[in-house]
Amino acid sequence: MQVLTTVAELRNWSRNRSRGLLSAGIGLVPTMGALHEGHLSLVRAARKRGDAVAASIFVNPTQFGPNEDFERYPRTFHADCALLEAEGVEAVFAPAVVEIYPAGAATFVDVEGIGSRLDGHSRPGHFRGVATVVAKLFAAAEPTRAYFGQKDAAQVAVLRRLVADLLLPVELVVCPIVREADGLAMSSRNRYLSADERAEALALSRAVRAGQNTFAAGEHDAEAIRATALRELTRSSAVRVDYVAVVDWATLEPVERVKQGHLLAVAVHVGATRLIDNCILHAEE
Numbered sequence: 001m002q003v004l005t006t007v008a009e010l011r012n013w014s015r016n017r018s019r020g021l022l023s024a025g026i027g028l029v030p031t032m033g034a035l036h037e038g039h040l041s042l043v044r045a046a047r048k049r050g051d052a053v054a055a056s057i058f059v060n061p062t063q064f065g066p067n068e069d070f071e072r073y074p075r076t077f078h079a080d081c082a083l084l085e086a087e088g089v090e091a092v093f094a095p096a097v098v099e100i101y102p103a104g105a106a107t108f109v110d111v112e113g114i115g116s117r118l119d120g121h122s123r124p125g126h127f128r129g130v131a132t133v134v135a136k137l138f139a140a141a142e143p144t145r146a147y148f149g150q151k152d153a154a155q156v157a158v159l160r161r162l163v164a165d166l167l168l169p170v171e172l173v174v175c176p177i178v179r180e181a182d183g184l185a186m187s188s189r190n191r192y193l194s195a196d197e198r199a200e201a202l203a204l205s206r207a208v209r210a211g212q213n214t215f216a217a218g219e220h221d222a223e224a225i226r227a228t229a230l231r232e233l234t235r236s237s238a239v240r241v242d243y244v245a246v247v248d249w250a251t252l253e254p255v256e257r258v259k260q261g262h263l264l265a266v267a268v269h270v271g272a273t274r275l276i277d278n279c280i281l282h283a284e285e
């Protein structure tokens with residue numbers, strides 16, 4: 001596995017590699033590192049598709065707010081590389097911040113409207129940072145496909161809009177949420193949780209499941225589904241609710257009547273840690 005640190009190296013790898021490919025293409029898996037099974041599921045999806053896979057590890061400063069966890073975000077580069085190599089990743093792109101944001105960098109990508117809903121509302125500027133770094137990664141890696149997790153469902157909506165609006169020649173592949181055995185969605189931030197907080201954090205997956213069950217039982221009123229999810233979250237005094245929303249996944253606009261394919265999304269703080277979860281509402285369990 002090659003470790004690449006410059007945009008030129010990544011672009012050369014991608015161009016040389018695609019010349020040698022008979023089918024499939026270049027698969028890019030963007031991450032911020034501190035890898036877990038959720039990230040690895042994206043790599044496996046790319047491998048299964050037959051892509052030559054590059055993963056990026058870059059803790060992107062522009063998607064963090066001033067009082068957020070950029071400085072203390074977990075950085076486990078050597079362990080991450082071992083995991084990626086074992087999954088058959090061919091190239092890891094791990095640039096320094098100046099490689100992505102050289103002195104004088106002044107261009108940012110704002111996905112209007114959708115970029116300020118859900119997490120974009122709670123974390124102003126977050127999706128501007130995400131859209132900007134992903135656009136740069138696409139320009140550098142020139143991937144055929146890029147793999148993202150449904151775990152960050154609002155991010156997926158923003159990136160679909162980005163790709164459509166900027167006419168980017170890349171296919172987005174969205175992979176299901178990988179959970180711990182007890183239901184907690186895997187996240188690099190789960191390692192911030194104390195044992196007590198880890199137990200309280202189960203309220204998220206319970207809330208999402210309760211909302212889904214309510215929908216599957218025939219409830220189509222968004223407010224009723226929201227209320228069911230909210231009830232699960234407020235059972236725990238350690239959980240501070242950021243949002244509970246039922247939205248159209250494409251636009252992130254709230255809906256009143258819920259249909260299959262709408263998104264139930266929740267975000268909370270457990271202690272100092274912000275956690276998110278969601279599900280795409282579907283008729284049957």
Ligand code: AMP
Pocket residue numbers: 030031032033037038039041042147148149150151152175176177178179185186187188
């Ligand atoms: P991050 O390193 O948190 O920026 O995540 C990198 C990619 O992994 C994003 O596309 C996430 O949506 C995805 N991801 C993170 N956690 C999970 C999970 N539990 N299941 C599936 N994908 C995930």
